[in-house]
Amino acid sequence: MPVEPPAQPVVLTAGDFLLRPPSVDESSAVLELGLDSDVRMWNPRCQITDEASAIKDCLAGADWSDGSHATFSIVHGCDRRYAGNIALHGIDHVNAQAKVGYRIARWTRGQGVATAAVRSVADWALSELGLNRIVLTHGVENTASCRVAHKAGFDLEGIMRMAKRFGDGQLHDEHLHARISRPAASRTVSRHGA
Known part of the structure; x- marks a missing residue:
């Protein structure tokens, strides 16, 4: 049975941070993050290069109407300082799965955000x-994202060889992590065929 897309954007919490739909008011911070060298390397689809593209990114992220994604800005709960974004994307309602990706501002990296x-x-x-099922992939060399995946409960399922061209223009191997709705131990597996 296919799952339904979110009816409207929601606000979530993550420790001291709020996850809420993007706003054009944060376009300057979005541009700064989009120009960050680490983001450019490990998020090659990031096309934020100027104020206009930052505004376009905010508007696209805030529009959940087609059900294909749920994009959130990550903002500090007290001062509302922009800390990055996270998106559930490629939502496949028929197969009940999606991918998750994120970009984190330099000022908050290494703090568990x-x-x-x-x-x-x-x-x-x-x-x-x-x-x-939620899938998280990252370049094998991106050890920080590997730590995030493990700490967030995503199991490493394997390595996809030469799977993605990253910001250096080279094809890289990727780790494939996934988190499923129930622990693997609770699944029944038939060893006698179907």
Whole structure:
């Protein structure tokens, strides 16, 4: 049975941070993040190069109407400082799965913000949206994203060889992580064929 897309954008929490739909008011911070060298390397689809493209990114992220994504800005709960974004994207309602990706501002890296955001979005997607599988991929050399995946409860399923061209123009191997709606130990596996 296909799952339903979110009817409207929601606000989630992730530790001291709020996850809420993007706003054009944060376009300057979005541009700064989009120009960050680490973001350019590990998020090659990021096309934010000027104020106009930052505004376009905010508007696209805030429009959840087609049900294909749920994009959130990550903002500090007290001062509303922009800390990055996270998106549940490629939502496949028929097969009850989606992908998750994120970009984290330099000022907050290494503080567990990405892990909390990924965990919060995955929890929401698996419980409220009725999805069964969330996938997180990253370049094998991107060890910070590997730590985020593990800490957020995503199991490493394997390595996809030469799977993606990253910001250096080279094809890289990727780790494939996934989190499913129930622990692997609770699944019944038939060893006698179907």
